[in-house]
Amino acid sequence: xxxxxxxxxxxxxxxxxxxxxxxxxxxxxxxxxxxxxxxxxxxxxxxxxxxxxxxxxxxxxxxxxxxxxxxxxxxxxxxxxxxxxxxxxxxxxxxxxxxxxxxxxxxxxxxxxxxxxxxxxxxxxxxxxxxxxxxxxxxxxxxxxxxxxxxxxxxxxxxxxxxxxxxxxxxxxxxxxxxxxxxxxxxxxxxxxxxxxxxxxxxxxxxxxxxxxxxxxxxxxxxxxxxxxxxxxxxxxxxxxxxxxxxxxxxxxxxxxxxxxxxxxxxxxxxxxxxxxxxxxxxxxxxxxxxxxxxxxxxxxxxxxxxxxxxxxxxxxxxxxxxxxx
Amino acid sequence: xxxxxxxxxxxxxxxxxxxxxxxxxxxxxxxxxxxxxxxxxxxxxxxxxxxxxxxxxxxxxxxxxxxxxxxxxxxxxxxxxxxxxxxxxxxxxxxxxxxxxxxxxxxxxxxxxxxxxxxxxxxxxxxxxxxxxxxxxxxxxxxxxxxxxxxxxxxxxxxxxxxxxxxxxxxxxxxxxxxxxxxxxxxxxxxxxxxxxxxxxxxxxxxxxxxxxxxxxxxxxxxxxxxxxxxxxxxxxxxxxxxxxxxxxxxxxxxxxxxxxxxxxxxxxxxxxxxxxxxxxxxxxxxxxxxxxxxxxxxxxxxxxxxxxxxxxxxxxxxxxxxxxxxxxxxxxxxxxxxxxxxxxxxxxxxxxxxxxxxxxxxxxxxxxxxxxxxxxxxxxxxxxxxxxxxxxxxxxxxxxxxxxxxxxxxxxxxxxxxxxxxxxxxxxxxxxxxxxxxxxxxxxxxxxxxxxxxxxxxxxxxxxxxxxxxxxxxxxxxxxxxxxxxxxxxxxxxxxxxxxxxxxxxxxxxxxxxxxxxxxxxxxxxxxxxxxxxxxxxxxxxxxxxxxxxxxxxxxxxxxxxxxxxxxxxxxxxxxxxxxxxxxxxxxxxxxxxxxxxxxxxxxxxxxxxxxxxxxxxxxxxxxxxxxxxxxxxxxxxxxxxxxxxxxx
Numbered sequence: 001x002x003x004x005x006x007x008x009x010x011x012x013x014x015x016x017x018x019x020x021x022x023x024x025x026x027x028x029x030x031x032x033x034x035x036x037x038x039x040x041x042x043x044x045x046x047x048x049x050x051x052x053x054x055x056x057x058x059x060x061x062x063x064x065x066x067x068x069x070x071x072x073x074x075x076x077x078x079x080x081x082x083x084x085x086x087x088x089x090x091x092x093x094x095x096x097x098x099x100x101x102x103x104x105x106x107x108x109x110x111x112x113x114x115x116x117x118x119x120x121x122x123x124x125x126x127x128x129x130x131x132x133x134x135x136x137x138x139x140x141x142x143x144x145x146x147x148x149x150x151x152x153x154x155x156x157x158x159x160x161x162x163x164x165x166x167x168x169x170x171x172x173x174x175x176x177x178x179x180x181x182x183x184x185x186x187x188x189x190x191x192x193x194x195x196x197x198x199x200x201x202x203x204x205x206x207x208x209x210x211x212x213x214x215x216x217x218x219x220x221x222x223x224x225x226x227x228x229x230x231x232x233x234x235x236x237x238x239x240x241x242x243x244x245x246x247x248x249x250x251x252x253x254x255x256x257x258x259x260x261x262x263x264x265x266x267x268x269x270x271x272x273x274x275x276x277x278x279x280x281x282x283x284x285x286x287x288x289x290x291x292x293x294x295x296x297x298x299x300x301x302x303x304x305x306x307x308x309x310x311x312x313x314x315x316x317x318x319x320x321x322x323x324x325x326x
Numbered sequence: 327x328x329x330x331x332x333x334x335x336x337x338x339x340x341x342x343x344x345x346x347x348x349x350x351x352x353x354x355x356x357x358x359x360x361x362x363x364x365x366x367x368x369x370x371x372x373x374x375x376x377x378x379x380x381x382x383x384x385x386x387x388x389x390x391x392x393x394x395x396x397x398x399x400x401x402x403x404x405x406x407x408x409x410x411x412x413x414x415x416x417x418x419x420x421x422x423x424x425x426x427x428x429x430x431x432x433x434x435x436x437x438x439x440x441x442x443x444x445x446x447x448x449x450x451x452x453x454x455x456x457x458x459x460x461x462x463x464x465x466x467x468x469x470x471x472x473x474x475x476x477x478x479x480x481x482x483x484x485x486x487x488x489x490x491x492x493x494x495x496x497x498x499x500x501x502x503x504x505x506x507x508x509x510x511x512x513x514x515x516x517x518x519x520x521x522x523x524x525x526x527x528x529x530x531x532x533x534x535x536x537x538x539x540x541x542x543x544x545x546x547x548x549x550x551x552x553x554x555x556x557x558x559x560x561x562x563x564x565x566x567x568x569x570x571x572x573x574x575x576x577x578x579x580x581x582x583x584x585x586x587x588x589x590x591x592x593x594x595x596x597x598x599x600x601x602x603x604x605x606x607x608x609x610x611x612x613x614x615x616x617x618x619x620x621x622x623x624x625x626x627x628x629x630x631x632x633x634x635x636x637x638x639x640x641x642x643x644x645x646x647x648x649x650x651x652x653x654x655x656x657x658x659x660x661x662x663x664x665x666x667x668x669x670x671x672x673x674x675x676x677x678x679x680x681x682x683x684x685x686x687x688x689x690x691x692x693x694x695x696x697x698x699x700x701x702x703x704x705x706x707x708x709x710x711x712x713x714x715x716x717x718x719x720x721x722x723x724x725x726x727x728x729x730x731x732x733x734x735x736x737x738x739x740x741x742x743x744x745x746x747x748x749x750x751x752x753x754x755x756x757x758x759x760x761x762x763x764x765x766x767x768x769x770x771x772x773x774x775x776x777x778x779x780x781x782x783x784x785x786x787x788x789x790x791x792x793x794x795x796x797x798x799x800x801x802x803x804x805x806x807x808x809x810x811x812x813x814x815x816x817x818x819x820x821x822x823x824x825x826x827x828x829x830x831x832x833x834x835x836x837x838x839x840x841x842x843x844x845x846x847x848x849x850x851x852x853x854x855x856x857x858x859x860x861x862x863x864x865x866x867x868x869x870x871x872x873x874x875x876x877x878x879x880x881x882x883x884x885x886x887x888x889x890x891x892x893x894x895x896x897x898x899x900x901x902x903x904x905x906x907x908x909x910x911x912x913x914x915x916x917x918x919x920x921x922x923x924x925x926x927x928x929x930x931x932x933x934x935x936x937x938x939x940x941x942x943x944x945x946x947x948x949x950x951x952x953x954x955x956x957x958x959x960x961x962x963x964x965x966x967x968x969x970x971x972x973x974x975x976x
Contacts, residue, residue: 006568035428040431043430044431044435047435048434053502055442056631057442058838058840059441059453059837059838060441061496061499062492063434063438063453063457065488065492065495066492067488068486069487069488069491069492069495070461073491073874073877074484076444076874076877076882077881079882080881080882080885083882089848108504111884111885113884115470116469116472116480117468117469137468138471142630169468170468170469171465171468171480172465172468172484173464173467173468189544212422275401
């Protein structure tokens with residue numbers, strides 16, 4: 001019976017769909033219930049009151065009533081700790097499968113009141129048992145606090161935070177005030193690249209894939225380092241001169257193209273093939289080749305550069321996934 | 327567990343067990359302090375907590391200690407001791423947040439146990455100090471990275487907000503006349519008069535400064551030598567100790583010729599005995615009690631909480647002029663085997679006179695003339711105590727005189743008995759009431775004279791009339807061993823003490839003595855009519871609800887009300903000024919672009935305007951805000967003028 005009640009409550013609380021933009025925690029979005037410790041204190045207070053009555057302890061009444069009222073006021077404090085926070089999602093950088101996606105969330109606290117001990121978790125199994133490691137943070141007064149929520153990426157495609165619970169038990173741990181956050185932000189998860197997969201050089205089906213030997217020689221300039229760049233191409237001398245991480249770029253003669261073909265991957269399953277292709281894209285980009293992507297349902301002409309690489313990875317990540325995934 | 331959190335818990339426990347140190351055995355305090363310092367050291371050094379078997383051993387040792395020193399595992403003292411040891415031992419296995427919560431609740435409980443021993447004003451202040459420490463620790467437990475200052479602030483806010491709510495609850499919570507269940511034997515301490523008297527018992531009591539009761543006279547105040555507060559009446563003598571014997575409830579006393587009525591109110595401190603005190607002889611009392619045949623007022627239950635009662639007494643009376651044969655016989659009993667010389671003296675008096683009243687006078691004159699000394703430290707007496715006192719030592723306190731006098735009377739065949747109680751009292755200007763202390767304890771005699779009934783005779787008055795007229799300090803030549811208040815301290819100190827006692831009296835009356843009766847009286851005075859406890863409870867809930875609602879409104883108002891962005895307002899004002907000067911801002915234009923455009927046309931504004939625009943952008947979009955910089959910007963933006971005066975022209 002309790003389970004069905006809980007389900008009903010969830011349905012009611014969850015009826016909102018994912019939201020875009022800034023969410024302000026208004027009164028109607030914040031729920032509050034006593035914690036287990038709150039009930040324990042209630043029991044202790046009843047014991048104390050019985051003692052006061054029995055022994056006619058006036059100061060005992062004072063202490064009991066003080067504690068009771070502090071407990072009650074702590075409910076307001078817990079509520080206020082969440083009230084009127086403005087939350088907007090930030091971006092989440094794509095990650096490879098098996099890594100941890102970092103979803104940025106910005107908590108804007110416009111009030112003059114600092115908020116302490118806010119906890120953020122993915123909405124879990126129960127209200128009572130909080131996940132062992134909630135992300136706890138403070139939101140100081142009149143500041144915008146950025147928080148990165150880590151969610152392990154386990155499958156390629158779009159990763160979403162799902163419904164998040166923002167809760168607090170501050171200041172006394174007697175009340176659990178919470179609110180649900182469901183943003184439509186998503187993080188792209190690329191397949192986990194195979195550890196070792198040589199590029200399909202020379203055996204491209206149309207014979208146009210050639211080794212770009214000359215490409216490594218024509219130095220074309222420097223650009224900023226982007227995650228995924230091959231380490232040998234980093235201009236370490238420039239780095240030593242404190243100019244930041246820079247990558248040497250080489251021009252690759254037009255015409256030397258490498259096609260990365262889904263059907264050329266020697267693996268059996270689709271996922272393995274995609275994993276291999278991910279590795280190919282990374283390696284091809286690292287070696288400065290011009291490469292194109294050929295998937296059963298679409299094709300990307302040959303090009304090079306980070307934008308091209310990311311587009312290739314994106315297509316691989318989203319290959320053959322249901323379209324209704326937002 | 328955070329090191330500083332452990333220190334906070336240590337301090338909390340230390341604060342709540344410290345007041346218990348003066349009434350628990352020394353070994354309990356030492357073990358607690360030992361365990362606390364051990365835990366403190368472990369937290370400081372980061373060493374692991376002791377093994378479980380070691381703790382079990384310590385626990386068993388503690389329980390064994392309790393059994394050995396208290397000889398029981400039940401009762402109040404044992405309960406308090408157990409709680410304290412439990413708290414100290416729990417600290418030794420502090421591993422999770424839940425353990426810390428248990429400790430915090432334990433601390434609150436230990437605070438309550440302290441109220442068994444004291445509920446004075448300092449105790450109340452100490453309660454707030456302890457609560458503050460506990461709350462700060464409690465908040466720390468929830469937010470372990472929080473600095474001390476904001477934690478203190480949160481705790482103080484919680485405590486201060488709870489105070490008015492607590493007052494509402496305190497006034498309106500329906501009071502039940504306890505106890506709800508039987509209390510252990512040692513639940514109440516007893517001090518004060520006993521129902522027996524032996525040499526030394528009253529002089530010991532005279533050394534105590536403690537308040538026995540306080541009296542407010544409604545209009546007329548009796549003379550000091552009429553302020554005899556009757557306590558237990560002692561009938562039976564075994565040669566050394568006077569005891570009350572069997573009290574007759576069934577027979578009501580008979581008073582005639584009553585005159586000089588005095589109305590007064592007594593606030594009696596708990597003494598754990600059934601008798602109440604009244605001036606001789608009472609004829610009206612506001613609370614249910616029985617007037618025994620020997621004019622004592624007895625309650626059914628021992629007085630184990632402070633009580634108030636109004637009474638009326640008549641200073642002129644004739645009491646039991648027709649006393650029953652049995653009582654007369656009781657008032658003549660004597661152990662004949664002791665004190666032969668005193669008996670012989672009494673027999674001589676009897677032979678000389680047939681009139682009982684004349685014998686009484688003879689005895690008083692005898693005491694007056696034979697160089698008796700009134701002292702708090704009389705020599706010890708042997709088997710024939712009264713003989714030794716009458717003929718050898720001749721030094722004694724009121725119990726010696728009362729005892730010897732009644733013995734002589736009985737030996738001379740005059741019915742007599744010993745009455746104990748209090749004499750006099752000390753006037754408090756500030757509160758307009760009299761304080762009667764234990765040091766005012768006194769013993770006197772009553773003789774029964776045919777036709778006049780029981781007549782009070784105070785043999786002490788024959789030796790040291792100052793005692794009756796001016797109090798103990800006046801009567802004793804050497805007052806060094808008297809309690810502080812019975813001596814004659816300097817006036818300012820006396821004033822201070824009287825002020826303090828007046829305050830304590832108000833505290834006792836209104837805070838500690840706030841029972842159902844007081845509650846009804848107070849609420850009626852506030853204007854509530856036809857009170858029932860249901861009505862009070864309803865009012866309480868309404869009051870608390872309303873107060874919490876007000877708090878909620880106050881606390882959430884500034885969160886809800888959008889604060890107009892002062893920075894933006896200042897900037898817009900500046901833009902309006904420029905607009906008036908013919909340079910309106912285009913809707914798409916950002917602050918810095920606009921400023922640059924204006925500066926190109928009006929170079930004299932350039933420096934100031936560009937700087938302001940840069941500051942504005944930083945404040946609005948820079949993320950972190952800085953109060954000081956905001957103020958600076960607002961000040962300068964408001965002062966900004968589109969037509970700055972040239973220095974030459976101004």
